[in-house]
Amino acid sequence: MKHVFTGTVLASALLLCAGTASATVKIGFMLPYSGTYAKLGEAIENGFKLYVKEQGGKLAGQDLEYFQVDDESNPAKATDNANRLIQRDKVDILVGTVHSGVAVALAKAADDSDTTLIIPNAGADVITGPLCSKNVFRSSFSNSQPGIAMGMVAAKKGYKTAVTITWNYAAGKESTSGFAQSFEKGGGKVLKNLTLPFPNVEFQPLLTEIASIKPDVVYTFFAGGGAVKFVKDYYAAGLRKTIPLVGAGFLTDGTLQAQGEAAQGLLTTLHYADNLNTPRDNAFRADYTKTYPKIEPDVYAVQGYDAAQILAAGMNAVKGDVSKKAEMRAAMSGATIDSPRGTFKLSKAGNPIQDFYLREVKGDKNVSIGIAVKDLADPARGCKL
């Protein structure tokens, strides 16, 4: 667990001593800084801080003070970790997290304490479904979305049978059921859903099972370190030659350097791609690589960047006075976000309504080869706002 005071905080503390009041807004990052999702957490924080830097280091004229908790992608510790930020550090705004199971506990803690929460990744469908709330926003996606997009693509390609393989927790289950929903609507049939516990990476027995079932296609959700290993193991098993592998775009985002040859040609669906070549995305990518040398921006960096943009929309509306919660949240909810992925608005449940790209891995890039689904909103089933 880290607690970081920035140079700007030090500066504002000095101003206070000099008698000039200048409150800081406390931002609590609850993210994975260790484990299979560690790189995702780092990219999210990088993206968030990049947007703040581009605004001159402040939002709505306010200095920000950052607090961090490593949630280790561990749902069992999630409520205690959330309360470290809410009760101990007394943060004004929560930004987190990556893992869906951790995010559900975080959203409940945010709701109980009336703290504004921006989720910069975790796609748990329930958060924009029955647990939806006026104080919870997502800058990312809901888990079923990339699966729905890929199910449509696979059915259109004429595949008739599929096997899905993923970790046995909300993100994997909702991603693969999104795939099944649209694949079967398009005339396909999912023969088997294979799972293993998060974050295990002993894929071999499951790969043997896939080889014996011989489906037309395999759909998968893995991310971070687990995605690197899965793509390499699938390739090493020789399965790429006989059974095409497709996935939610997390399979190849932020992972290509480590996956190398094994990832070439893979098709995935996601709300971001590396070659959008719009002035907005080009500017973001250039500033990201200038600010964080040797790190390529990925979808997680974009989601962190857009989390800061959503917050900025709210803070600007209340001139930096984050105690005006209702007014600030109304502005966040109605904002149009000029994202590197393309402009989007939030649904009533607080989830981006956005395009899903069909991407192909070429070299070290996830190259968009078209839009799989336009303006996809999540179903927000059970959300009563």
Ligand code: BEZ
């Ligand atoms: C999730 O747990 O919601 C998740 C984790 C990594 C990538 C995408 C989704």
